[in-house]
Amino acid sequence: MLCYYISDINPAGPANASVILGAKRMTTTQTMSTSDPLTHDHDQCIARALDEAERLCAQRGVRLTPLRRRVLEEIWQHHEVVKAYDLIHRLSTEDHTVKPPTVYRALEFLLEQGLIHRIESQNGYIGCSHPALAHQCQLLICRGCGQVEELDDPALSEALQREAESHGFRVDQQIVEVRGLCPHCVPAGEEAPAR
Amino acid sequence: MLCYYISDINPAGPANASVILGAKRMTTTQTMSTSDPLTHDHDQCIARALDEAERLCAQRGVRLTPLRRRVLEEIWQHHEVVKAYDLIHRLSTEDHTVKPPTVYRALEFLLEQGLIHRIESQNGYIGCSHPALAHQCQLLICRGCGQVEELDDPALSEALQREAESHGFRVDQQIVEVRGLCPHCVPAGEEAPAR
DNA sequence: ATCAGAAATGTAATAACATAACATTTCGAT
DNA sequence: ATCGAAATGTTATGTTATTACATTTCTGAT
Ligand SMILES: [Zn+2]
Ligand SMILES: [Zn+2]
Ligand SMILES: [Zn+2]
Ligand SMILES: [Zn+2]
Secondary structure: OOOOOOOOOOOOOHHHHHHHHOOOOOOOOOOOOOOOOOOOOHHHHHHHHHHHHHHHHHHHOOOOOHHHHHHHHHHOOOOEOEEHHHHHHHHOOOOOOOOHHHHHHHHHHHHHOOOEEEEHHHOEEEEOOOOOOOOOOEEEEEOOOOEEEEEOOHHHHHHHHHHHHOOOOEEEEEEEEEEEEOOOOOOOOOOOOOO | OOOOOOOOOOOOOHHHHHHHHHOOOOOOOOOOOOOOOOOOOHHHHHHHHHHHHHHHHHHHOOOOOHHHHHHHHHHOOOOEOEEHHHHHHHHOOOOOOOOHHHHHHHHHHHHHOOOEEEEHHHOEEEEOOOOOOOOOOEEEEEOOOOEEEEEOOHHHHHHHHHHHHHOOOEEEEEEEEEEEEOOOOOOOOOOOOOO
16 A cells, blocks of 8 residues: 555645656665655555554553554554544444444553554544654644644753743643644645745 | 632642632732732633623624623633533523534634634633734643643744744644643642652 | 453443534624 | 624534443463
8 A cells, every 4th residue: 555645635636646646665675754655655654563563562561452453553554643433434344343432442552552642633543653752742734635744853842841841830741733734735725825 | 709720620638728718809900810820810800801802803893792702701710621511501591501503603703713712632612811913822731720821932833833844834723732730739749750 | 271350342321522404583784 | 674694593413432331351370
């Protein structure tokens, strides 16, 4: 499977179509990267995320059960926000309907282990790009294509932490989400206001 | 009405009880401030917020109808997160049940006019402290008492904006919410991890 | 290998949050 | 007074999440 940056949420115009057709599967060894979503090999992206999850859970002595692994795999199918009820539908078959608590419990586990992030402004979830270490991240959420890029800028999170502390506040968690248009959707969205 | 910083969400121990009893109504002229929630005159806080809303809506040629004003007034009853269904219940009487769309439409108007902020991580709302000018804010949300402090640090919002732009991202809106313990709830919560 | 407790999953019901669609009322300008 | 737009009322339904309890699976001790 290839990861298309321009999703069908935002039907691309002719200008973008050629870009999409230009996407190609890369077979050389490379690092996982969400910064070049048009060209990266997303099969490898998924495989790497699952391997890393297996490794971390083994290391931590927690169980990445088949169900939890399956939910994580579904979340990693693309770089867009995934909703809990999407997962319920995707995991259900004619034989067997998955019920909400099943999915919510798996999500709870994955959140606890830092394998996914919850996107508060969308009631959705996304795979974490750097699950080995706990971190505060900044999420860039494109309203055009729905893709999410995870930033992990310590300078930003530290600045916010300091600001909160300067008001006597003890920080548990930061929620930093930016809504807007990603580089590939800016042309299709609105042009820059300045002229 | 006085604004108690320690709410009944987090039953205060004896150490805090005296602090609560120490809260007093201030009658001197003062600026609205959420930075000293124990001592500020919250009646004046509400009145000022409503006056400001009247003024801004008149200036902008939009209508702060009785319903919208009433919803804003309820949101300003304290400095804690208010939920939409709280408002529905508070506005309903034995004679008349307020339906969800009524409240959600009022909230939509108040959000558009920048008179309230939505707190994404809580599905809740809070009165805006500086509604005259559009701004990106940072919200400090206490898990102890539920109170919310609004920060408006341009250095922070500009830093986040620059970071997003450096990734080619066009920013529409920033969502910055910090969960933790406010100065008055830190003692009652957990002690500092360092020793 | 067997058993007991803990962890995980299954299931039913319901709570909590939000919107769509359409009817009626109110407002403000002519 | 009349008309169109804006606001509100009403019904129904869609979406997200949790509670409570039953059953199954796993793990470690015997
Ligand atoms: Zn990918
Ligand atoms: Zn992450
Ligand atoms: Zn106040
Ligand atoms: Zn504000």
